[in-house]
Each structure stands twice: as structure tokens, then as C-alpha cells.
Amino acid sequence: MDLEVTDAVTPLWRASQAFRLITLVYAVSYQVASMGYYSNARLSWFFVALMAVWTGLSASLLSRTAMPRWKIVLADQLVVIGLMASTRLVADYDWYSTHQTLPTTLWATNAVISAAILFGPRGGVGSGVLLSVVSAVVRDQVDLDLWTDATAPVLLSVGLALGLASNTARRAHAELERAARLAAITEERERLARQVHDGVLQVLALVRRRGSEIGGVGAELADLAGEQEVALRMLISEQREPSRLDSDQVDLRSLLRLRGSTTVSVSAPPDPVLVDRIVAEEISAVVATALSNVEMHAGEGARAYVLLEDVDDEIIVSIRDDGRGIAPGRLAAAEAEGRMGVSKSILGRVAAIGGTALLETDVDAGTEWEIRVPKGKP
Template identity: 50%
Template sequence: MAAALTADPRQDPTTPLWRAAQVFRLLSCLYALGFHIAINDDLRRPVTGWVLFGVLIAWSAACAVAYLAGFGRRAAWVVAEVVIAIALMLSTEFVASDQWVQDNQSWPTTLWVTNAVISAAILRGPLTGMATGLLVMAAYAGLKGYVSINLGRNATVVIELAVGLAVGMAAQTARRAHAELQRATRLAAALEERERLSRQVHDGAIQVLALVSRRGREIGGATAELAELAGEQERALRRLMSAGPAAPEAGAVTDVGAELRRRASDRVSVSLPADPVLLDAAVAAELSAAVANALDNVAAHAGPAHAYVLVEDLGDTVTVSVRDDGPGIATGRLAEARAEGRLGVAASIVGRIEWLGGSAVLHTEPGGGTEWELTVPRREGDTGGHDG
């Protein structure tokens, strides 16, 4: 039996920038069309010029669709855009005479080529945007055969660098603001849930424990020990309910492997990668809590079974597998527990991982043990063994 729950992909905070970039792309294509109509008769190979211009329009349309839909927002697509933009720029030498090349800009105007710089800046930030601008201008200098340092007459280099810097910083700021908003939203939700649970616990469990503690002391004898235990649990619950959740420091990361290593015991084996597995502190805490709940279930329901915890750092994601060699879970048992109002698995394991934008997959069958595969995505700013 296998079950999985995966949250919808989180919205890209740079989506407005990608949309604005495609408006700029459209305007640059219109400008390129007007420029090409004006200069095509002066080219050495005008027919070839129109064919290449058709490639420019087709590629521009493909980029617009890819970036607006989202599937093009990755390094491979942006690299392809940069390569094609530079190739079209260098094709000027093939379709135009040497004198025309010296007297004019490239036939795909530098305004249109700026689209590649913008895409790189949105995807990877200001440094990559500026580096792409320098690469484009290096190709332009190679086409001309010289490097112009007269910024008064040739401000193209400054424009490309400025665009890469400004758009990259805007994308970087949008991602940071989005991360802060998510962190604040999670904290607010945690506080609200804690207050709700505090009311319920106070009206239920705490009052019952207080009653048991008081009556047990009054009865005395063998019940005095039970009264003391009830009193201890009452005080522990009150401390838990009164203590607010600690908000992790912004940008803090934690080695989730070190957190899980503490779970090792005679009946729990923990296997970790050689390098630290760094995650956002809040993500690491929730993932560790989900693993702890899975191990608690093993201890409570799998008898003398041995549990095995395996941590895998996959770069963009981290997967923790919790497997035991116990009797497994009977078919339909989880559904019965949910119907009875026992939501430990759904809320403590699946719910936690789903909240993090990850997936929780359960593999179990009667007599075949139980295995949880808990996968969470890395957030921007986390550093893992595969990210360098």
C-alpha cells in the first residue's frame, strides 16, 4: 500500500518581473522589425536576413510562452536564450558587408538582445545579470573588431550592465520579501493554532488532570502517586501552553542530520551523508518533528521492531526515510483511525510535510514493515552538500 500527499507548487515571487519582461520583449521585437525593414535592402544577403529575422520572432514567441507559463524559468532555457541571441548578433557579419557592420549596430538590435540579460538577471540575480551583459557586449566587440571605451558615444555597455544590475536586484528583493512574508505567515498561523489548542487543553485535559491530582491527594494511599503524576503533567501542559513558539532567526540554517542523530538508540539506526545537511531552521525543526512522530509510532505499535533512519541530500530537496521491520499496518487501519478522530499520522507527519511544500509517502503492508519517505524542498539561501 502506498499513499502520498504533495502540496501545490508555491507561487514564484518573481512572476510580475517575468510578465513585465515579456512586455519589454514585445516592444523590442516591434523595434527590431522597424529597424530590419529600414536596413534590409542595405544588407549583402537580404533574403537570409529575413529568414534569420523569422528565427528571431519565433524564438521570441517561444521564450514569452515559456517564461509566462513557468516551464522556461530555469538555467538551461536562459542559457539557450543567451546563446541564440549572441549567435544572431554574430550572424550580422554573414548577412552584411564589413563596412555596414562598422557603421551600424548588429541587425538584431542591441535592444532586443537585452532580453537575454533581463532573463538571466531575473533567474539568478544581479551578478549573473551583469555577467551576461558583459558576455553580450564581448560578442558585440568581437563583431565590431574593437572595444569602444567612449561611453559618451557608445553607452551600450553601461545600459547592459545597468539593466542586469537593476533587474537582478529587483528579483533578489522580491524573493527575500516573499521568504519573509512566508516566515511571518507561518509564525502567525502557529500562534493562532497554539492559542486555539491552549483553550481546548485548558478546558479539557488540564482541568481533568487538576481534578485527578486534587482528588488523589484527598484519597491518599496508593492513589497519592497517581495524583503526583497527574500534577506533574498538569504543570508541564501549562508551561507548554504558556510558552510561545520561538521564531527562528531570519536566514538561520540548521544541520538536520545533527538533529536526527540525537534520535539514534539501540533500536534506532541513523545513517547520514558525510557532509552537513543544511536546511532553513524552521523547515529542519518541522522535518525533525515529523521523523520523531514516525519513530514514536514504531515504538508504540511495532513491538520490538528496529527502526532505520536514512537522510539523503539531493540538492534541491532533502529526503528522510524512516523504515522499520515490524508487522506493518493493516489495510484500512489509517482510514479507521482518521474516522475515529485519531489524526496523529495525518496531522503530525503528512500535515507537517505538506505544510512545508513537500511530500510524505507511506509504504506498508501487513507483515512487511512500514516505511515513510519524507521529502522537503530547499529554500533559497539554504546550502547543502550538493550546492557547494
């Protein structure tokens, strides 16, 4: 077993071993009360001593997480079966056919509990069935009245209940570990985001501002710095969305609404727009790039409008602004100069997820992107 599963059920193992010691006390008291009816009382005490030794040894071994527990659990089944069979060596038919076997039903339950904790409900029920059959065979009670005896119902009920409890503990432990890992990842991302914001982003913003003031070559440098600033801000924004790691599908509305501001209006359907997580991330990044271009190039006072539509198996996202627009040939010239904001961050991303992007623009007429993407996985 791996460490995660072992840690999850460690409390159950400890509780079961405490129960094992308690049931030994009951078994010894049953031995004291019954030894007068045995045909071989001295031999019965030997088997009780063996029971006591195995109780202590198994409790010690099963409490150690590094031990291969399946071997101990298997040995547990064999020891219990052997002690049950020994009943015929210490008592006659009239006794063993109407009473519990030598180790008592309560002590034999420990083997069922161990199997249930280790293997879940199937293992617990399987062990319960096995020991119930052995008990019936030893006591010569294999008939239609088998279920009138409490042995089988007790063993099967314990096996099922403890098996379900062990599975629940494993699932809860896995969820807790996943939440802890997610919290650690989120904290580390926030720390890195703060460092980037306090250092690199501030430098890029300064270069963009001063370069625009200088003009000429400085303006080109300012544009490049601005593109890198947008890319870094977009990356930080994406990394601050850890909840998107928890599911294969994401409500795209929540991601786009994060882009809303005093100059950006976001409209979306009233119902969730669930898409594949990768598709949602790429669409969000495309919208972020388009809005950054509006902020940098559309002119002072320009407003942007984002519209999300859910049409059958297709997602349509429109990003429109009322800015100065783009002159004919300007995008091709920018790409030739090595500025990849549109060609890579928008067209490249949309193509990678199997979508299409259409741009409508003209001087003093604003711009409008229409992004169409299928809902399925890229």
C-alpha cells in the first residue's frame, strides 16, 4: 500500500487493535466459563494462549505503517480458521454444535475488521463469508437454518460497515491532501506574482511610458515593452485562478467577468457556459490580449464591450471598442516588425483550439473581434 492510503486509515487500524485486545479479554472469560464442558481442557488452554500471543503480535504489526499489512491480514484469516477448527479437538459434538467455536465469534471478528480496513467492503464481506462458512462447517450447522445463528450476520455486517468506513476515510484523506497541495500551489503563485509585479512589470511599465515620451526608436521599444507587460499580466491573471485546476469543465462567464472594469463592459448568458478547461483558458487569454490592445492603442477614453454567446456546440465571443481603429496594413506591418501581439496571442491561440477569429476595423471606426470556438476539447 502507498503512504497516502496507509495514512488515511491509520486511526482505524489503531482503533481495531484496541478492539482486538478487548475481545481477547472476552475470549478468555468465555474459556474460563466453558472449560468445564470441554473434553480436553488442558489443550484448550494451549489454544487460548496461542490466541493471546497472536493478538499481541498482530496488533503490534498492524499498527506499523511500514509493514506489508496484506501478509498480516492473510495470516490473521488463517489463524482464526485454525482456532475455529481446533474446537473439535477440545470439545465433543454435543458442545461444539450448539455453542461458539473456541476463539468466540467476537474475537474472530478481528480478522474481518482487518480485511475490511485493508481491502474495503469487498474484502470485509469476503472475509465475513469465509469465516461464517468455516464456523458452520466446524459446528456442523450447514443447513437451511444457518442464518438463525448470529455468527454470519455479525461477521458480514461488520465487514461491510468497516469496509465502507475505510473507503470513506481514503476518499476524505485524498481530498484533504489535494486541497493542501492546491493551497500550497496558490500561495507560491501569489508570491511569485508579487515578485514579478514589484520588479519586472514596474520596469516594463516605466520603459513603455518613457519610450513613448522619447519617440522614434524609443517608441518602438515602448511598444515591445508594452506587449511583454501585457503577456506577463495575462500570465499572472491566469495563474491566480487555481479553481480551474479542479475540474475538466469551467464556467467561461466567471473568467470573462474578471475582465470587466470602468471601461470594459462584459455581457454573458444567465446560465453557466461550461467548456473544456483548456478552451476556457485560451479564450480568456485572447480576450485579455484584445482588451490590452484597446487600452494601449484605441485612444484615451475608449470603451470596450465583451459579449459571450452560447450557440449550440459553439462559443461566440465578441470584443468591440469605440476607439480610433486600425489603419489598413498596420497589422501586417507590425508582424513584419516582430510584434506578435495579434498574430500569436489572438490568432495563434484561437487556431490552437480549433476556432476562428475575424477582425473588423477601420480608421476612427473602432475594432471588433469575433471569436468562434467549439465547446469540446481542442
